[in-house]
Amino acid sequence: MDPAARVAELRDEIEHHSHLYYVLDTPEISDSEYDRLFRELQDLEAAHPELASDDSPTLKVGAPPVSAFKPHRHAVPMLSLDNAFGEEELRAFDDRIRRGLETDGHTEYFVELKFDGASISLTYVDGKLDVAATRGDGTTGEEITPNARTIRGVPLKLREALPGRIEVRGEVVMLRSDFEKINEARAAAGEQVFANPRNAAAGGLRQLDSRLTAKRKLRFFAFGVGQVELLSGKAEGDLEKPAPEEAETRHAVRQRGLIRRLAPTQSGTLERLKELGFPARTEVQVVRGFDELHAFVQAVQAKRAELPFNIDGVVIKVNELDQQEALGFTSRGPRWATAYKFPAEQAFTKLNRIFVQVGRTGTINPVADLEPVVVGGATVSRATLHNYDEVRRKDVREGDIVIVQRAGDVIPEVVGPVLEKRVGDPPLPEEPTICPVCETPLQRREGEVALRCPNRHCPAQIAMKIQHFVGRRMMDIDGLGEKLIDRFLELGLIKTIPDIYRLHNHRETLVNLERLGEQSVDNLLRSIENTKHRPLARFLFALGIPEVGERGAQDLARELRTLDAVRSADYETLVALPNIGPRTAGEIVQWFDDEENRRLVDELLELGVAPEEGAAPSSDLFEGKTFVFTGKLERITREEGEAAVISLGGKAAGSVSKNTTYVVAGPGAGSKLAKAEQLKVEVLDEDGFLAMLPDGTL
Numbered sequence: 119m120d121p122a123a124r125v126a127e128l129r130d131e132i133e134h135h136s137h138l139y140y141v142l143d144t145p146e147i148s149d150s151e152y153d154r155l156f157r158e159l160q161d162l163e164a165a166h167p168e169l170a171s172d173d174s175p176t177l178k179v180g181a182p183p184v185s186a187f188k189p190h191r192h193a194v195p196m197l198s199l200d201n202a203f204g205e206e207e208l209r210a211f212d213d214r215i216r217r218g219l220e221t222d223g224h225t226e227y228f229v230e231l232k233f234d235g236a237s238i239s240l241t242y243v244d245g246k247l248d249v250a251a252t253r254g255d256g257t258t259g260e261e262i263t264p265n266a267r268t269i270r271g272v273p274l275k276l277r278e279a280l281p282g283r284i285e286v287r288g289e290v291v292m293l294r295s296d297f298e299k300i301n302e303a304r305a306a307a308g309e310q311v312f313a314n315p316r317n318a319a320a321g322g323l324r325q326l327d328s329r330l331t332a333k334r335k336l337r338f339f340a341f342g343v344g345q346v347e348l349l350s351g352k353a354e355g356d357l358e359k360p361a362p363e364e365a366e367t368r369h370a371v372r373q374r375g376l377i378r379r380l381a382p383t384q385s386g387t388l389e390r391l392k393e394l395g396f397p398a399r400t401e402v403q404v405v406r407g408f409d410e411l412h413a414f415v416q417a418v419q420a421k422r423a424e425l426p427f428n429i430d431g432v433v434i435k436v437n438e439l440d441q442q443e444a445l446g447f448t449s450r451g452p453r454w455a456t457a458y459k460f461p462a463e464q465a466f467t468k469l470n471r472i473f474v475q476v477g478r479t480g481t482i483n484p485v486a487d488l489e490p491v492v493v494g495g496a497t498v499s500r501a502t503l504h505n506y507d508e509v510r511r512k513d514v515r516e517g518d519i520v521i522v523q524r525a526g527d528v529i530p531e532v533v534g535p536v537l538e539k540r541v542g543d544p545p546l547p548e549e550p551t552i553c554p555v556c557e558t559p560l561q562r563r564e565g566e567v568a569l570r571c572p573n574r575h576c577p578a579q580i581a582m583k584i585q586h587f588v589g590r591r592m593m594d595i596d597g598l599g600e601k602l603i604d605r606f607l608e609l610g611l612i613k614t615i616p617d618i619y620r621l622h623n624h625r626e627t628l629v630n631l632e633r634l635g636e637q638s639v640d641n642l643l644r645s646i647e648n649t650k651h652r653p654l655a656r657f658l659f660a661l662g663i664p665e666v667g668e669r670g671a672q673d674l675a676r677e678l679r680t681l682d683a684v685r686s687a688d689y690e691t692l693v694a695l696p697n698i699g700p701r702t703a704g705e706i707v708q709w710f711d712d713e714e715n716r717r718l719v720d721e722l723l724e725l726g727v728a729p730e731e732g733a734a735p736s737s738d739l740f741e742g743k744t745f746v747f748t749g750k751l752e753r754i755t756r757e758e759g760e761a762a763v764i765s766l767g768g769k770a771a772g773s774v775s776k777n778t779t780y781v782v783a784g785p786g787a788g789s790k791l792a793k794a795e796q797l798k799v800e801v802l803d804e805d806g807f808l809a810m811l812p813d814g815t816l
C-alpha cells in the first residue's frame with residue numbers, strides 16, 4: 119500500500135480506538151493490537167517525514183475531555199510515556215539517557231510499578247484538596263472533584279498544611295477482587311461486562327453522580343507532582359545543594375518566596391508524598407545502571423500475578439530531578455522516563471465453537487475453541503468457560519468476539535463477549551443433557567452448579583483420573599503424558615489406575631507400538647517402578663479424593679502419618695484435624711467407604727505401591743508455630759524449609775494470616791511479605807530461619 123494512504127488509514131483507526139478506549143471505556147481491540155498500530159504509524163512517520171502532520175495521534179495524549187464535565191486546564195501538561203518492549207529496547211533507553219546526560223557511568227533510576235488504571239491530578243491549596251481532574255488530552259482534563267473525594271487514598275487534607283499550591287499526580291485503579299464482584303453484578307443484570315479493571319476505574323472516575331463512583335471502590339496511588347508553588351518555609355529544608363549552574367534561579371525563586379520542588383529526587387518526592395498522607399507504595403526501588411534495572415523489571419514481572427491490582431509494566435524514571443530537567447520532554451512525554459511493558463494478559467479473538475469437556479470427577483465443563491491468539495506471551499486456542507451458568511451469565515455465544523485472559527499460571531479464561539461486535543442473534547449454547555463421551559444422562563448434585571456424568575466407568579473420566587494420578591505434583595511418572603495415556607486406553611492396555619503398575623506385563627506389545635522403541639519403553643517402565651515409594655502426601659493427592667488438594671493431602675499425611683490411619687479415620691477424627699473442614703472430612707470418609715475405591719487402593723498396595731509414611735516429628739521445637747516461606751531462598755529450597763518445619767513439629771502454610779507465626783522471606787518477596795508487615799507477623803530472612811534450627815543448618 120502507498121505509505122500516504124496507510125498513514126491516513128492508521129490515523130483514522132487509531133483515533134477510532136482512542137475514542138472507544140479513553141472516552142467510552144469500551145475498547146474493541148487489545149492493548150497490544152493498539153500498540154502495534156501505533157508503532158506502525160510511528161515508524162511510517164519516521165521513514166516519511168513529508169507525511170508528518172500536527173494532528174497525528176503520535177503527537178497526542180489521550181482524548182479531549184467530554185463536555186459533561188467542566189474543563190480543567192492543567193498548569194503543567196499531563197503527558198503519556200514512551201514504551202519499551204523487551205530487553206533490547208530497555209537497553210536502548212538506558213543508552214539514550216546516558217547519551218543525553220553525556221555520561222558513561224551508571225544512571226540512577228527510580229523504578230516503580232506501572233499501574234494499569236487512569237491518571238488524575240489533585241491540586242491542594244494550603245493543604246486542602248481544591249480540585250481534581252482527569253488527564254484528558256494532556257492539556258485539558260475533566261474536573262471530577264466530587265468523584266475524587268470518594269476514592270480511597272485521596273487525602274482531603276494533607277498531613278501538613280503546606281502554604282501555597284501543590285499538584286499531586288497518580289493513578290486510580292480498581293483492585294482485581296472488586297473488579298470481579300462488579301463484573302458479576304453487571305453480567306447478572308445483562309450489561310456489558312468491563313474488559314478489565316482499568317476500564318472500570320476510568321469509567322468510574324467519570325460518573326456524573328459521585329455516589330456511583332464511590333460504589334466502584336477505587337484506589338489512588340500517587341506517583342509524582344505537577345505544579346508546585348509552595349511558599350518558602352517548611353519545605354525549604356528539602357532544597358539541598360542546588361547545582362551550581364542553578365544557583366542563580368534558585369536565588370530568584372527564594373526571593374519570590376516560592377519553592378517548586380518537594381525534594382531533589384524522584385524517590386525523595388515519593389517519600390515526601392507519603393509523609394503528606396498518600397498511601398505508601400510498594401515495589402519501588404532506586405537502581406543504578408542497566409543490570410540492576412533489568413533485574414528489577416524481571417523481579418516485578420515474576421510477581422505480577424500476586425499483586426492485588428493489575429499492572430502493565432514498570433515505569434523507569436531518571437531519579438535526579440536536575441537530570442530530568444536537562445533531558446526535557448517531547449510532545450507526548452518525558453525523555454527521562456519510559457514504560458517497560460509486560461506482555462498483555464488480555465486479547466480479543468473469535469470464539470469458534472463451544473465444546474464440552476468431561477472432568478476427572480465427571481464434571482461437565484464448557485470450553486471455548488478460539489481462533490489462536492497470543493496472550494501473556496503464549497498462544498491460546500482454548501479457554502475455560504467453567505460451567506453453563508457462567509456461559510449464560512456472561513452471555514457468550516458461538517461466533518462472538520471475546521476477551522480472553524491469561525494471567526500468570528492461571529488457565530486461560532473467557533472474560534466475556536464484545537456485544538458491539540456480535541453479528542445477528544446467535545442462539546445461546548445449549549447445555550448438554552447426556553455425557554458427550556459415554557452418553558449417560560447427566561445429573562446435578564444438590565448445591566452444585568456443574569452438571570456431572572454419573573458413570574464412573576466413563577472413559578473420559580478414567581483418562582482424566584489417570585492423568586491426574588501420574589501428574590508432576592502427584593506420583594510424577596515421567597514420560598507418561600496425555601497422548602500416551604489415551605493410546606494405552608484405546609488399546610485396552612490400561613483400564614484403571616492400578617493397570618499402570620501392570621504395564622510391564624505388556625513389554626512386548628509396547629515395544630512394537632509405533633514410535634515407541636525398546637529404550638523408551640524400558641525408560642517408561644523404570645520410571646513407573648520408581649514411583650512406588652512416593653511420600654504419602656503425594657499418594658493421597660494422586661488418588662483424586664474430592665476436596666483434597668496438595669495442601670490438604672500434606673495435612674493428612676503429617677497429622678495421621680500412615681495410609682492405614684487415613685483410610686480408617688472417621689469423620690470426627692478428620693474434622694478435628696487442622697485445616698480439614700466438614701466438607702473435606704465428609705468427602706474423605708465417603709471416598710474410602712466406597713467399595714471400588716477401597717479395591718483400587720488395595721490393588722495398588724498388592725502391586726507393591728507403598729507410600730512413604732509421614733515421619734513423626736523429631737522434636738516439638740516448633741510446636742504450635744506456623745511458617746510461611748516466600749520469595750527466593752538461596753541456600754535451601756522452599757520444600758526443604760517446609761520439611762524442616764514439619765519435622766520439628768511446626769506447620770507450613772501457603773498464605774499469611776493472623777495464625778502465622780513467622781514469614782521467612784527471601785529476595786523478591788511480594789504480597790505475602792506486605793501482608794506479614796500489615797499483620798505485624800515476625801519476618802525472618804533465610805539466615806534467621808536457619809539459625810533457629812537445632813544445628814543452625816538443615
Ligand SMILES: NC(=O)c1ccc[n+]([C@@H]2O[C@H](COP(=O)([O-])OP(=O)(O)OC[C@H]3O[C@@H](n4cnc5c(N)ncnc54)[C@H](O)[C@@H]3O)[C@@H](O)[C@H]2O)c1
Nearest residue numbers: 135136139145147148149152198199231232233237341433
Ligand atoms: N485497546 C485500545 O483500543 C486502546 C486504545 C488506546 C490506548 N490503549 C492503551 O493505552 C496505552 C496508551 O495510554 P497512555 O497514553 O495512558 O500511556 P501509557 O498507559 O502507556 O503510559 C502513560 C500513563 O501511565 C500511567 N502510569 C501508571 N503508573 C505510573 C507510574 N508509576 N508513573 C507514571 N505514570 C504511570 C499514567 O497514567 C500515564 O499517563 C497504549 O499503550 C494502549 O496499551 C488501548
Ligand SMILES: [Zn+2]
Nearest residue numbers: 553556571576
Ligand atoms: Zn461420561
